[in-house]
Amino acid sequence: MPDHTTPETPVTFPPAFLWGAATSAYQIEGAVREDGRTPSIWDTFSHTPGKTADGDTGDVAVDHYHRYRDDVALMADLGLNAYRFSVSWSRVQPTGRGPAVQVGLDFYRRLVDELLSHGIKPAITLYHWDLPQELEDAGGWPARDTAARFAEYAQIVGEALGDRVEQWITLNEPWCSAFLGYGSGVHAPGRTGTLAPLRAAHHLNLAHGLGTQALRSVLPARASVAVSLNSSVIRTLSQDPADLAAAQKIDDLANGVFHGPMLHGAYPATLLRATSSITDWSFVQEGDLQAIRQPLDGLGLNYYTPTLVSAGDAAAPGPRADGHGTSTHSPWPGADDVAFHQTPGDRTEMGWTIDPSGLHELITRYSREAPGVPLYITENGAAYDDKVDSDGQVYDPERIAYLHAHLSAVHRAIADGVDVRGYYLWSLMDNFEWAYGYAKRFGAVYVDYATLERTPKASGQWYGRAARSGTLPDVPAV
Numbered sequence: 001m002p003d004h005t006t007p008e009t010p011v012t013f014p015p016a017f018l019w020g021a022a023t024s025a026y027q028i029e030g031a032v033r034e035d036g037r038t039p040s041i042w043d044t045f046s047h048t049p050g051k052t053a054d055g056d057t058g059d060v061a062v063d064h065y066h067r068y069r070d071d072v073a074l075m076a077d078l079g080l081n082a083y084r085f086s087v088s089w090s091r092v093q094p095t096g097r098g099p100a101v102q103v104g105l106d107f108y109r110r111l112v113d114e115l116l117s118h119g120i121k122p123a124i125t126l127y128h129w130d131l132p133q134e135l136e137d138a139g140g141w142p143a144r145d146t147a148a149r150f151a152e153y154a155q156i157v158g159e160a161l162g163d164r165v166e167q168w169i170t171l172n173e174p175w176c177s178a179f180l181g182y183g184s185g186v187h188a189p190g191r192t193g194t195l196a197p198l199r200a201a202h203h204l205n206l207a208h209g210l211g212t213q214a215l216r217s218v219l220p221a222r223a224s225v226a227v228s229l230n231s232s233v234i235r236t237l238s239q240d241p242a243d244l245a246a247a248q249k250i251d252d253l254a255n256g257v258f259h260g261p262m263l264h265g266a267y268p269a270t271l272l273r274a275t276s277s278i279t280d281w282s283f284v285q286e287g288d289l290q291a292i293r294q295p296l297d298g299l300g301l302n303y304y305t306p307t308l309v310s311a312g313d314a315a316a317p318g319p320r321a322d323g324h325g326t327s328t329h330s331p332w333p334g335a336d337d338v339a340f341h342q343t344p345g346d347r348t349e350m351g352w353t354i355d356p357s358g359l360h361e362l363i364t365r366y367s368r369e370a371p372g373v374p375l376y377i378t379e380n381g382a383a384y385d386d387k388v389d390s391d392g393q394v395y396d397p398e399r400i401a402y403l404h405a406h407l408s409a410v411h412r413a414i415a416d417g418v419d420v421r422g423y424y425l426w427s428l429m430d431n432f433e434w435a436y437g438y439a440k441r442f443g444a445v446y447v448d449y450a451t452l453e454r455t456p457k458a459s460g461q462w463y464g465r466a467a468r469s470g471t472l473p474d475v476p477a478v
Helices: 041-046 064-078 102-117 133-137 145-161 174-184 195-218 241-264 269-274 288-292 356-369 397-415 458-469
Strands: 018-022 082-086 121-127 167-172 224-229 234-236 299-302 307-311 338-341 375-380 420-426 445-447 454-456
Touching (some): 018 121, 041 133, 145 195, 174 224, 224 241, 234 241, 241 307, 241 356, 356 397, 397 458
Parallel strands (some): 121 167
Antiparallel strands (some): 307 338
């Protein structure tokens, strides 16, 4: 690999910039049967043979539920000033409806108090893919009622924690929930089809809108309400009109299906036409689009790699190199005539191409899509095959180079005048990486899954120095 060096001019961020890390409840908490928690769709999915690598589950994960104080101390030692985590819906509201279980809320009260005592700003994500199984049994996200249930849940958590948490995120990556959960089936609940993911996408949008209204009804005026989208950077194999049309289809399905109604109050006309053979979108009821388009205090962007497409053969689509797992069912309804291609360049252990220019492109785009709305990078990171060295340390210079390049892209966007206020590294710790089980390590902190011992990696220490100084440190040669 090339020798990575730091530019002569220091890359320095604004003083108020948030240097955070992110996690999600099912990936780290464990304690899945304690204190009234009931199964979520990921409990059911991971316990279904053949759905996850090696049959791994989040039953124990990294036991954050019992070790949260040590984990917060680790964050403080690294120098982080922000932490984004999610709340387990079924830990708070076991059936997805009705009154809260206070002992479940108490865990999050203790976690928030611990963070605040260490000077770390909490950012709560209300939904990171773990729908209570009872709501899935009642229809899941393709059912309209789930959006109403989410609003009730949002109000419960807002009432419990709104006095000490300022940053709130309604949904994380609703694209994955809708299209991987109900389209290709590679994520929980593992359903497949073409209509269900579109219905799910709309009801997730509606949940965001109703949930935002519910939060604002109980939160102090100083609170910030946002959503985190894994919007894709779509690139074409050529400028041929057929390739450009293919890119439009995927852009609508990856991006416009969410930012259209959330930011502009309408689904893209091109999306409605492309999916007209699947649905007439009559599940969009009067008043829905107004409810979805709520003013945002922030917009979270999650970025890992760009997407490269061209026109393809609908009769022989073949395997999709879209980076979203392997399935005979497509997560792209109405787009069987689109071909996906592996982008060139170095790759992470996920097989994802490393391309920080895509992050700059994404930030720039959403500064136009949502003018005046502060942006946050709520996920960005890389999986590598990390090992503990003979001296007990974990050296991961590739991840340091990755972080330096992507943080530099964020800095360029800020220098261009974009209001980017924070960066949350994915992830704080190695954890249960969904269908990949424990085979992929994204953490700034290494976890020995046999002992659950935590060891900050070289990249975590590097990131901590950046957080403490506000300036990117030198990158070691590889």
